[in-house]
Amino acid sequence: MKVSFILNGKPEKADERAGTTLFDYLRAQGLFSVKYGSDRGETGADSVLIDDKIYNSSLLLLYRLENKSVVTLEYFSSGTGIHPLQAAFINEGAIQCGYCTPGLILAAEALLKRVSAPSELEVRQALAGVYCRCTGYVKPIKAVMKYSGSEL
Amino acid sequence: MKIVGRKTARVDGLALAKGKAVFADDISQKDILYAKFLFSPLAHAKIKSINIKQALALKGVAAILTFKDFPVKYYTTAGQGYPEPSPKDYRIFDDKVRYVGDRVAVAAAESLEIAEAALKLIKVEYEKLPANFDLEKAMDSKVVLHPEKGKTFIFNARKNISANIEAEVGNVEKGLADSKYVFTQRYFTPYVQQAAIEPHITRTWLDENDRLIIRTATQVPFHVRRIVADVLDIPVRKIRVIKPRLGGGFGGKQEILNEEVCAALTLKTGRPVRLEFTREEEFIAARSRHAQFVEFTLGLDEDLKIRAIDLKILQNSGAYGPHALTVMSVTASKSLALYKSPNVRIRADSVYTNLPPAGAYRGYGAPQGFFALESLMDEIAHELGLDPLELRLKNYYKKGDKIAIAEVLGEGREGYPVILKTTGIRQCIKTGRKLIDWPNVQNSKNQGSIRRGLGVATVAQGSGIAGIDMGSASIKMNEDGSFNLHVGAADLGTGSDTALAQIAAEVLEVPIHKIIVYSADTDHTPFDTGAYASSTTYISGNAVKKAALKIRKIILEQGVKILGIEKAGLKNGLVTGADGKSITYAEICTKSFYTDFQLQIQASASHLSYDSPPPYNATFADVSVDIETGFVTVHKIVSVSDGGRIINPQMAEGQAEGAIPQSLGFALSEFMVFDKFGRIINRDFENYHIFTAIDMPEIIVKFVHTNEPSGPFGAKAVAEIPIIGPAPAIANAIFKACGARIRELPITPEKILKELRRNQKKKSEARSQISEVRGKKKSIVRSKKLVEEFFLSIRCTLMTFVNS
Numbered sequence: 001m002k003v004s005f006i007l008n009g010k011p012e013k014a015d016e017r018a019g020t021t022l023f024d025y026l027r028a029q030g031l032f033s034v035k036y037g038s039d040r041g042e043t044g045a046d047s048v049l050i051d052d053k054i055y056n057s058s059l060l061l062l063y064r065l066e067n068k069s070v071v072t073l074e075y076f077s078s079g080t081g082i083h084p085l086q087a088a089f090i091n092e093g094a095i096q097c098g099y100c101t102p103g104l105i106l107a108a109e110a111l112l113k114r115v116s117a118p119s120e121l122e123v124r125q126a127l128a129g130v131y132c133r134c135t136g137y138v139k140p141i142k143a144v145m146k147y148s149g150s151e152l
Numbered sequence: 153m154k155i156v157g158r159k160t161a162r163v164d165g166l167a168l169a170k171g172k173a174v175f176a177d178d179i180s181q182k183d184i185l186y187a188k189f190l191f192s193p194l195a196h197a198k199i200k201s202i203n204i205k206q207a208l209a210l211k212g213v214a215a216i217l218t219f220k221d222f223p224v225k226y227y228t229t230a231g232q233g234y235p236e237p238s239p240k241d242y243r244i245f246d247d248k249v250r251y252v253g254d255r256v257a258v259a260a261a262e263s264l265e266i267a268e269a270a271l272k273l274i275k276v277e278y279e280k281l282p283a284n285f286d287l288e289k290a291m292d293s294k295v296v297l298h299p300e301k302g303k304t305f306i307f308n309a310r311k312n313i314s315a316n317i318e319a320e321v322g323n324v325e326k327g328l329a330d331s332k333y334v335f336t337q338r339y340f341t342p343y344v345q346q347a348a349i350e351p352h353i354t355r356t357w358l359d360e361n362d363r364l365i366i367r368t369a370t371q372v373p374f375h376v377r378r379i380v381a382d383v384l385d386i387p388v389r390k391i392r393v394i395k396p397r398l399g400g401g402f403g404g405k406q407e408i409l410n411e412e413v414c415a416a417l418t419l420k421t422g423r424p425v426r427l428e429f430t431r432e433e434e435f436i437a438a439r440s441r442h443a444q445f446v447e448f449t450l451g452l453d454e455d456l457k458i459r460a461i462d463l464k465i466l467q468n469s470g471a472y473g474p475h476a477l478t479v480m481s482v483t484a485s486k487s488l489a490l491y492k493s494p495n496v497r498i499r500a501d502s503v504y505t506n507l508p509p510a511g512a513y514r515g516y517g518a519p520q521g522f523f524a525l526e527s528l529m530d531e532i533a534h535e536l537g538l539d540p541l542e543l544r545l546k547n548y549y550k551k552g553d554k555i556a557i558a559e560v561l562g563e564g565r566e567g568y569p570v571i572l573k574t575t576g577i578r579q580c581i582k583t584g585r586k587l588i589d590w591p592n593v594q595n596s597k598n599q600g601s602i603r604r605g606l607g608v609a610t611v612a613q614g615s616g617i618a619g620i621d622m623g624s625a626s627i628k629m630n631e632d633g634s635f636n637l638h639v640g641a642a643d644l645g646t647g648s649d650t651a652l653a654q655i656a657a658e659v660l661e662v663p664i665h666k667i668i669v670y671s672a673d674t675d676h677t678p679f680d681t682g683a684y685a686s687s688t689t690y691i692s693g694n695a696v697k698k699a700a701l702k703i704r705k706i707i708l709e710q711g712v713k714i715l716g717i718e719k720a721g722l723k724n725g726l727v728t729g730a731d732g733k734s735i736t737y738a739e740i741c742t743k744s745f746y747t748d749f750q751l752q753i754q755a756s757a758s759h760l761s762y763d764s765p766p767p768y769n770a771t772f773a774d775v776s777v778d779i780e781t782g783f784v785t786v787h788k789i790v791s792v793s794d795g796g797r798i799i800n801p802q803m804a805e806g807q808a809e810g811a812i813p814q815s816l817g818f819a820l821s822e823f824m825v826f827d828k829f830g831r832i833i834n835r836d837f838e839n840y841h842i843f844t845a846i847d848m849p850e851i852i853v854k855f856v857h858t859n860e861p862s863g864p865f866g867a868k869a870v871a872e873i874p875i876i877g878p879a880p881a882i883a884n885a886i887f888k889a890c891g892a893r894i895r896e897l898p899i900t901p902e903k904i905l906k907e908l909r910r911n912q913k914k915k916s917e918a919r920s921q922i923s924e925v926r927g928k929k930k931s932i933v934r935s936k937k938l939v940e941e942f943f944l945s946i947r948c949t950l951m952t953f954v955n956s
Contacts, residue, residue, distance in 0.1 A: 032175070033170075033171025033172075035349075036351065036428070037350075039431060039432065039836075042836060042837035043837060045349055073170070074170075076170070077169075082169065082170065086170060087169075089169050090161055091161065093159075093162075093802035093805070095162060095168045096646065097348075097397070097398060097399050097400045097644065098167075098397060098399070098645065099175065105171075124848070128844045128845045129844075130845075131842060132349070133348055133349055133400050133402070133810070133814070134806070135806055136810045136848060137813075137845040138805075138806075139805075
């Protein structure tokens with residue numbers, strides 16, 4: 001089965017057997033920012049952006065991606081550069097173990113693509129699909145608010 | 153101080169923010185095998201026969217292991233100091249299964265799908281044995297879980313008692329007889345899980361010298377090495393354990409949960425093997441918090457001073473006993489280290505049942521003990537018509553007091569005397585009550601069926617295990633004036649690498665980026681007991697400080713020699729003589745390598761403490777209860793801790809902010825539900841509710857400052873203390889709001905409604921003659937009843953053996 005899509009800005013032609021999930025495909029490509037948290041996507045550790053919206057990669061079969069654009073956290077900081085949202089997470093102490101961090105940053109990015117200055121409630125709603133067991137979400141919420149200029 | 157006590161970005165922050173490949177599973181390996189367990193579907197059974205022929209014949213299957221592949225050898229999966237204080241009642245694979253989720257076999261295959269298919273082809277014939285799920289009946293049950301000979305350190309196998317504690321200071325019977333008031337109450341806390349987002353994951357392979365490499369998500373790399381060597385009977389020198397970044401642990405990874413099996417598969421096949429738990433498997437077969445019945449009896453004199461505390465614990469070990477003794481011991485030693493009492497007694501039993509074995513979970517017994525103690529303190533205050541804080545403030549241990557219980561209760565053996573050098577509990581209360589506006593919020597915001605209330609709980613923990621926890625550090629210098637800091641301490645996401653780097657940087661007077669931290673790898677980092685018992689900052693931090701002080705001394709000596717002067721001082725990364733002549737670290741190290749008085753500037757140090765200074769915390773909760781539905785909303789949690797001198801304020805805040813939702817879950821939404829066959833029902837996050845970003849109340853975290861003389865730069869621990877207070881504070885706030893006293897966690901709407909109905913009944917009985925009031929309230933009662941019936945119907949489907 002051949003699927004053509006854009007992966008982190010570059011055209012990708014996947015030749016995978018039917019039933020392969022996007023999650024399995026990405027990890028096999030060495031895109032390790034996409035994490036396993038659960039089988040049914042509850043934790044959101046497997047988050048990716050597809051056409052700027054957030055999705056659970058483990059719930060998506062590869063064939064659904066034809067002509068779509070898939071972004072993982074790796075795309076945010078090619079080389080030594082760093083995205084200001086990532087910098088905000090570091091500065092605000094929003095990272096503890098860091099396992100959920102890719103999902104949280106992608107969830108925030110998906111929100112900020114829709115709403116430039118979100119309210120705290122909107123940030124909470126946007127991050128609610130990504131589980132974090134370390135931070136209590138206090139600092140991740142703060143990081144997103146600071147980055148978007150809507151200080152708490 | 154320049155670095156300690158200040159905001160410092162995490163040393164691993166950049167890599168984690170970029171989603172770099174830093175976790176155990178983030179490597180690509182050729183020729184890898186995927187392993188999968190076959191777990192027992194039965195709670196108690198003898199394996200009459202097991203046939204793997206067909207499974208092995210499946211194309212792509214490389215190995216299948218069962219009990220037949222291993223000699224009988226009992227050990228404990230608990231990653232603790234040696235000899236472990238947990239019973240040795242576990243076999244890598246056994247011909248008997250004792251809970252749904254017990255290991256039956258493991259398959260390794262070219263893909264996960266093939267491994268799964270192979271498991272289906274394994275033919276197991278079970279002889280079903282009667283099972284017992286009832287904690288309270290375990291001791292007298294005919295179901296005996298561990299009758300086998302050769303198991304050691306089980307307190308009383310015939311009575312299913314995995315561990316027992318009997319200890320007394322003073323004379324409790326006399327103390328109670330002398331008391332003016334005596335209160336007694338029993339509480340229950342259920343099975344809950346650590347729920348780290350990264351599951352248990354291990355990869356093993358043989359290196360070019362045929363040494364066994366174990367790359368695993370563990371909090372205890374050195375215990376993994378020791379236990380795997382013991383179980384598989386291979387020398388320690390043949391094993392290297394690598395702990396990469398961890399995706400959270402919270403005690404769940406203080407366990408040898410799959411490393412020995414993964415290793416056995418690699419040894420059998422010679423190939424790399426990957427063994428990862430699915431989320432469902434985490435719930436079925438990983439560890440959890442011990443369920444406990446905790447009964448406190450408190451005697452108070454006429455001045456409301458505590459005369460005697462009598463503590464009884466009945467704990468559910470589950471099918472095996474990892475951490476059974478020590479968790480109960482912590483329940484006792486922490487809850488008895490807060491209030492001063494001349495007479496204290498502990499009688500505790502941990503019993504085997506055919507449910508999953510519990511283990512270590514952040515707080516380690518203290519959350520169970522303090523839920524009971526702090527609920528009871530609240531009940532007493534209410535009974536006597538006192539402010540809940542007033543009663544507590546009369547009874548705290550003070551600076552200079554000897555904590556009586558510490559001497560008789562250590563980790564599975566006698567402990568060491570603790571004289572309290574610092575306590576900030578009073579400042580914690582002072583700060584917290586202002587932030588929550590105690591007690592003014594009470595009842596001022598009642599509207600319709602909504603009742604608002606404030607609650608408080610004050611708690612204590614320890615800093616490391618006295619006389620047992622040992623950490624070490626080694627530091628070597630590089631020619632650009634940077635330092636490699638190697639520690640065995642296992643950063644599990646807490647940020648301990650950063651805190652330890654700060655301590656080294658402070659002593660060496662260099663910016664933090666000059667410290668390159670590596671943790672932990674049994675080949676390259678010195679020994680550390682591991683990341684548990686709130687020990688890393690306090691114990692390993694002291695080791696780092698000692699090693700850095702040694703390095704400082706060597707740098708100065710080399711500098712003086714190179715400068716050719718008599719005396720010099722060290723400041724700001726320079727060695728400067730009296731004449732003003734100075735030399736940089738980089739120059740000293742470069743010359744020490746190549747030209748002058750050549751040597752590698754390096755040092756190592758270890759640290760052990762016979763002290764375990766308690767951090768303290770006061771947690772305040774502002775909640776409202778809808779008395780129509782029983783639904784609880786937590787509006788605000790204020791958590792104020794005394795963690796001594798705080799090494800990294802931002803990270804310490806993060807520890808508390810993250811601990812609070814775990815305790816909110818413990819209080820309100822998390823519990824593992826078992827059906828009548830002992831199978832866990834809620835085995836995913838759709839049905840096991842942890843708090844998400846949208847569920848979180850307002851969180852305010854503060855620290856008060858004390859200066860612990862035995863800690864590095866005055867530090868005590870901060871990681872576990874904030875998880876203890878929220879649950880009892882919420883329970884107390886719920887009582888204050890609506891009068892429902894719930895003594896069994898989690899506090900679900902149906903429990904509240906049941907209690908409200910009971911209160912209502914008591915009231916209406918008292919006023920049965922005033923019939924017109926009852927007439928008016930009829931409609932409310934009816935709608936409440938509908939809601940209750942709804943919740944009762946849910947409860948029927950989620951009936952738990954642990955709770956009933």
